[in-house]
Amino acid sequence: MDLLFNKTLQVQVKCKDCDDRRTFIRVSIELQLTSNPVHRKDLVVRLTDDADLYFLYNLVISEEDFQSLKVQQGLLIDFTSFPQKFIDLLDQCIAEQDKDHPRFLLQLSSTSSALDHSPASLNVVETNAFKHLTHLSLKLLPGSDVEVKKYLAACLATVKQEKEQLQQRLRTTEEDLSRQLSYAQQ
C-alpha cells in the first residue's frame, strides 16, 4: 500500500432537486500492490468526511479499467503517470478553493436526490470565460456496510495508537519537566 495523496479539499456537491453546496471532503489516493494471483497495481481513490464517520466513497482502478477510462475521456497519459496528473489537478483545486470564482473546482455530483447510497461522480472542472471544461470525471460507489466497517476499524486502530503515543509523551513530558523543575528549585 502506497499512500500518494491524503488531503481535505473543498468540494461542490450537486444533487438532483437540491441546491448546490460546498463542503469539505478528504480525498485519498493509494496505490495497492497485489501479488496474488498475479502481480498487479490498483489505484484506489477514496472519499471520506472527517465530520461524518459513515461517509465513504470508493473507486478501484486497475490497469485494464484505466484503458477504458483513457478511451472514454480522451486521456493522453498512461496508467503510470495518471496518479500524479490526478494529484496535480487536485492541487490546482486546492490552490483556487478560497477564491470567489475558482478556475479549478472539485465537484461531487449525484443524479439521485441525496448523496447517500448512490453512485456519484467526482469531477475536476475548469471554468474559463467560455465554458466549463471537465478535465476528469471518476465514478465512485458508496461504501457498503462491510467496507465502512473495515474503514472504521482501520481508523480506530490508528487513533488508538496515536492516543497511546500521546499518553506516553504526556508522561515523559511531565517527568522530564518536573525533574528539571525540582533541580532548578534546589
Add this chain to the structure above:
Amino acid sequence: MDLLFNKTLQVQVKCKDCDDRRTFIRVSIELQLTSNPVHRKDLVVRLTDDADLYFLYNLVISEEDFQSLKVQQGLLIDFTSFPQKFIDLLDQCIAEQDKDHPRFLLQLSSTSSALDHSPASLNVVETNAFKHLTHLSLKLLPGSDVEVKKYLAACLATVKQEKEQLQQRLRTTEEDLSRQLSYAQQ
C-alpha cells in the same frame, strides 16, 4: 442510555470441535430508555474484544423478553432487580478469575465450530464439589455489519475526543511546567 457495567472479564470459550480456551472479553450492560412509541426500558448486553475490533455480540432484553427468560430459567427476581443480580454474578466471576479452580466462571459457548457469525450462550457457571450449576444463560447474537459499523463509529468518536483532550492536556502541561521552570531558573 444508562451504562451499568463495563469491564473486561476472563471468559472460557467453548466451541464445537475445538479445545476450550480462556480469553478476555469486555462485557457492557446498558439500560436503554425508549419513549417512542411507548415508554420502555431495554437491557442491552454487549460483548466486545479490545484486541479484535470486529468482535461484537449483542442481546437486547425487553421487559416481555425477561418474562420468558424468567420462566425458562426459573429466576425468582423481577426485571428491575435483574441487572444488579447479573452484575453481582459477573463480579463474582471477576473475583475468582485468577484462581486455578474458580468457583464462578463466565463461559461463552457456541454449538458451531467457531465463534464467528453464529449465536453463542453467555453462561455464569458455578462449580461445586458435586456439579456445574448454571446460574444464568443468555443467548447472544453476533453483530451484523451495520451493528459493527455503528459500534466502531461510536468507539472512533470517543477515542478521537479522548485524543483531543490528551493533546490539550499535553499543551497546557508543557506550558505550565516551562513557565514554572523559567521562573525557578531566574
